[in-house]
Amino acid sequence: MAAYRAQWKGFLKFGEVSFGVALYTASSTSERIAFNTINKATGNRVNRIFVDSETDDPVPREAQTKGFEIENGQYIMIDPEEVAATIPESNKTLEVDAFIPCAEVDDVYFDKPYYLTPDRIGADAFTALRDGMKKAKVAAIARTVLFRRIRTVLVQPHGKGLIATTLNFDYEVRSSAKAFEEMPKIKIKGEMLDLAKHIIGTKKGKFNPAEFEDRYELAVAELVKAKIEGRALPKKKPVKVSEPKDLLKALRESAGMLGGGTDKPKRAAANANAGLGREKASRVSPKSATAATPRRKAS
Amino acid sequence: MAPRPYWKGYLKLSLVTCPVAMTPATSESEKVRFHTLNKETGNRVISQYVDSITGKRVKEENEAKGYARGENDYVILTDDDLDAVALDTVKTIDIGTFVPAESIEWVYLEKPHYLMPDDPVGQEAFAVIRDAMAADKVVGVSKLVVGRRERAVVLEPRGEGIVLWTLRFGNEVRPEESYFEDIDEKSDPELAPLVQQLIKQKTKTWSPTMVSDPIQESLLAIIEQKRKALRPKRATKGKKDETPPASNVVNIMDALRKSVEANLKSRREQRR
Numbered sequence: 219m220a221a222y223r224a225q226w227k228g229f230l231k232f233g234e235v236s237f238g239v240a241l242y243t244a245s246s247t248s249e250r251i252a253f254n255t256i257n258k259a260t261g262n263r264v265n266r267i268f269v270d271s272e273t274d275d276p277v278p279r280e281a282q283t284k285g286f287e288i289e290n291g292q293y294i295m296i297d298p299e300e301v302a303a304t305i306p307e308s309n310k311t312l313e314v315d316a317f318i319p320c321a322e323v324d325d326v327y328f329d330k331p332y333y334l335t336p337d338r339i340g341a342d343a344f345t346a347l348r349d350g351m352k353k354a355k356v357a358a359i360a361r362t363v364l365f366r367r368i369r370t371v372l373v374q375p376h377g378k379g380l381i382a383t384t385l386n387f388d389y390e391v392r393s394s395a396k397a398f399e400e401m402p403k404i405k406i407k408g409e410m411l412d413l414a415k416h417i418i419g420t421k422k423g424k425f426n427p428a429e430f431e432d433r434y435e436l437a438v439a440e441l442v443k444a445k446i447e448g449r450a451l452p453k454k455k456p457v458k459v460s461e462p463k464d465l466l467k468a469l470r471e472s473a474g475m476l477g478g479g480t481d482k483p484k485r486a487a488a489n490a491n492a493g494l495g496r497e498k499a500s501r502v503s504p505k506s507a508t509a510a511t512p513r514r515k516a517s
Numbered sequence: 518m519a520p521r522p523y524w525k526g527y528l529k530l531s532l533v534t535c536p537v538a539m540t541p542a543t544s545e546s547e548k549v550r551f552h553t554l555n556k557e558t559g560n561r562v563i564s565q566y567v568d569s570i571t572g573k574r575v576k577e578e579n580e581a582k583g584y585a586r587g588e589n590d591y592v593i594l595t596d597d598d599l600d601a602v603a604l605d606t607v608k609t610i611d612i613g614t615f616v617p618a619e620s621i622e623w624v625y626l627e628k629p630h631y632l633m634p635d636d637p638v639g640q641e642a643f644a645v646i647r648d649a650m651a652a653d654k655v656v657g658v659s660k661l662v663v664g665r666r667e668r669a670v671v672l673e674p675r676g677e678g679i680v681l682w683t684l685r686f687g688n689e690v691r692p693e694e695s696y697f698e699d700i701d702e703k704s705d706p707e708l709a710p711l712v713q714q715l716i717k718q719k720t721k722t723w724s725p726t727m728v729s730d731p732i733q734e735s736l737l738a739i740i741e742q743k744r745k746a747l748r749p750k751r752a753t754k755g756k757k758d759e760t761p762p763a764s765n766v767v768n769i770m771d772a773l774r775k776s777v778e779a780n781l782k783s784r785r786e787q788r789r
Contacts, residue, residue, distance in 0.1 A: 222691065233715045242696055244624050248689050250665045256583035256591050257568045257575045263583070263591075264566040264575050268553070271561040282562055285554035286740050293554055293561070294743045301551070304735035316721040326542045326629045326680065327728060333696040345704035350712030356720060359727050370728045379697035381624065387730040389547035397540070397631040398678035404644040414649030417531050423614040425658045427625040428687035430669040434662055437602045442584050442592050451601040457609065460533045460642045469645065472531030 225332060226364060228310035230340075230373075232347060236311065237340025241382055244331040251435045308363035312371065312382070317356040323372065326394060327385040334373060334380040348375045413469040420476040524663070525635055526608040528679075530646050535639025537610070539681060542629040549736045606667055610681075612646070612657035621656065621671050624693075625684045632672065632679040647674040 224240035255264050268277050284301065285293035336344035351358065351374070358373040364384065371382040406414070444451055460468045522538035529535075553562040566575040582599075583591030600607065610632075634643040650657060650672070657672035661683070669684040 233719075242691075244691055244693070245627075245685050245689050246691070248686055253582040253584060253594065254591060255566065256581045256593060257566070258579040258581045258593065259575075260568055260571060261591065261593075262568050262570045263589070264580070265569050266564050267567055268562050269565050270555045270558055271563045273558060273560070277555045277562045281556045282553050283556045284551040285559075285561075286549065286551055288740070288744055293552065293559060294740055294747070295554055295556070295559065296551065296739065296743070300739060301736065304732050304739070314719065316727065317716050317719050318721060318723045322723040324723065325623065325626060328623070328626055328629075331624045333691075333693060335696055335700065341701060342705055342708070345701050346708035346712050349704040350709060350716055353709075354713060354716045354720070356716055368731050376624075377693060377697055378700040378702055379693065383623075385728045386543050387548075387733070388725040388728050389730070389733070390543050390545060391725075391728075392540075392542055392544065392631075394542070394631060394675050394678065394680060397542070398633060398676045401633055401677040402640060403677060404640060406641075406645050406648040410645055411648060411652060414530070414533075414645045415653055418615050418649050418653050418655060421613065421615050422655070423616065425614055425616050425621070425669075427621065427669050427684045428690070430660070430684070430686065432667045432686065433604060434602070434665060434667040437604045437667075438584065438594075438599070441598060441602050442586070442594070445592060445594075445598065446586070451598065452603055454601065454608065457527050457534060459527070459536055459636075459638060461638055462641045465533065465642055465645065468532040468642075472533060476531060 228308075228312060228362065230312045230314070230334070230336075230344075230347075230360070232314040232358065235343050235347075237343045238337035239312070239340065239344070240335050240337070241332040242335070244333050244381065251438055305366055306363060306368070310362070312360040312362045312373075314358045314360045314373070316359045317351070317354070318359060320355045320357055320374070323357055323374075324393075327391055328372075329384040329386050332371075332382045332384070334382045344380070348378075348380055351375050410466060410469060413466075413473045416473045417469070417476055522635070524630075526610065528632065528639075528643065528646065529609055529611040530657075533642050533645065534609075535642035535646075536635040537632050537639070537643065538635040539630045539632050542631055542680070549733055549740070602662075604662060604667060606660045607662045610659045610661050610670065610672070612659045612672060614658040615650070615653070615655040616658060618654050618656050618673070621682075621684070624690050626671075627668075627683045627685045630681045630683070632681045633677075643679075647677075647679055650674045 222242055225243050226241040228239065229236050230239045256262065257264050268282070269275060270277050284296045284298055286296060287293055347358075359370060360373055360382075361368060361370050363369075364371070370385045372385055373380050373382045441451065522540050524539040526537060526539075527534050528537045554560065555562050566580060567573060568575055581593045581595070583593055586592050605611065634640045646657075651674040656674075659670050659672065660667055661670045661681075662668075663670075663683055668686075671682045671684060673680045673682070
């Protein structure tokens with residue numbers, strides 16, 4: 219395969235040890251289905267122009283500058299050069315500030331992963347650091363000027379290499395504790411928990427994200443076809459929500475129909491049948507439990 | 518303030534279904550963002566659509582999404598049309614598979630979201646799914662249409678809620694082998710004790726201060742300087758206001774943050 223170009227080259231420094239490294243993008247963004255913006259009145263495509271919000275006159279690129287809104291409608295003009303001047307000169311060094319236990323890493327901060335590789339001379343220090351981190355079960359926190367910002371990256375051992383993940387800034391992340399703080403504290407115990415665990419047991423399987431396929435574009439093409447042919451678009455069936463009083467029953471029915479021959483918890487045959495009749499989509503035998511996983515690529 | 522949910526739908530395990538709401542765990546709303554201004558007038562520069570053939574301005578209500586059927590021939594799709602796309606994964610997260618909690622490679626993790634019940638009626642059903650996953654140390658695998666793509670998603674119980682990760686597609690993650698193939702599998706055992714010692718010395722607990730953004734602080738300082746320059750000079754000139762005490766810097770930073778927040782709020786309200 220074609221060799222990719224390094225996104226960044228510099229040094230990794232821990233303690234007084236410093237060695238040459240390169241970062242390679244580990245992920246890219248593939249295209250999603252694109253729609254064109256159309257003028258409904260004429261059916262023509264549209265172009266975008268830039269105009270003054272007050273005078274409505276077109277503004278040429280050379281007359282455009284940056285501004286920050288301080289109060290409603292009041293702006294402070296800032297020269298792009300002034301913005302550029304806030305970026306310190308890069309020393310090209312990812313300096314490890316700290317090691318943190320892997321268990322403490324909050325992955326909600328993860329931004330983008332990069333493969334981190336050593337240059338030839340740095341190979342010994344690289345492998346020593348990699349194996350040391352593996353053994354101590356820690357990840358390294360390092361900072362440097364990356365992509366015109368001072369970015370923090372989390373460096374973790376990954377196979378023979380290291381992966382450096384850029385982290386989102388503190389003000390970009392809402393903690394899960396905060397997000398969930400107003401939720402009522404409900405703990406499920408007893409039969410309900412056992413039934414749910416049983417259902418999960420019947421659906422345990424393998425999953426390889428690399429094999430997942432996006433069906434959206436195809437579904438939109440179908441939709442367009444239906445629209446062109448003047449067919450009625452399918453109406454969505456209303457979803458039946460499990461109310462608290464029906465929850466235990468729904469769990470029993472699910473466990474009953476999924477249980478098959480294995481360790482089924484007390485199930486009433488009548489209930490199981492009712493379940494089958496009511497919900498065709500969930501008719502999953504233990505053998506085909508993984509059939510509900512995303513479609514595999516035909517290889 | 519909690520952000521408004523950006524997706525609402527249903528969470529489903531077999532016959533158990535509950536209404537849920539989802540919000541992204543990350544947001545750019547606190548980031549200092551610049552607008553484009555017209556140097557000559559100081560006004561905002563906004564983008565405007567013009568008809569590619571007639572050259573006339575296009576009214577907002579006439580903007581529509583078009584699916585290219587042929588050259589210069591488009592089928593117009595409304596949001597209602599798109600909602601009717603024949604995929605259950607537009608509105609329902611049906612958990613089809615469970616896998617061990619640590620088995621999803623994290624290079625695939627794309628974007629985290631917080632999932633919670635959207636109606637008191639579903640709180641218990643939500644808790645059943647969450648607690649059973651936690652008790653079994655598994656995460657759920659499902660699929661969901663997000664941003665015009667059907668994505669694989671992973672659901673992970675956390676605290677009272679569930680973290681939902683959208684996953685990258687196979688063709689979005691580059692194979693690691695080609696990068697790591699030249700690296701030795703073994704390391705020099707003589708270096709190991711020293712590395713361990715160093716790691717031990719430098720091991721700290723995680724803190725969000727490790728992901729501060731000094732450049733944002735500098736930008737805020739520049740903005741504040743300019744804002745001061747804008748203000749009309751007061752009569753009590755020449756007293757002490759030329760050299761503000763250094764201890765004020767922190768307070769100014771706080772005040773700035775507040776003003777950025779207030780400013781964002783007013784912008785949000787404007788948008789409504």
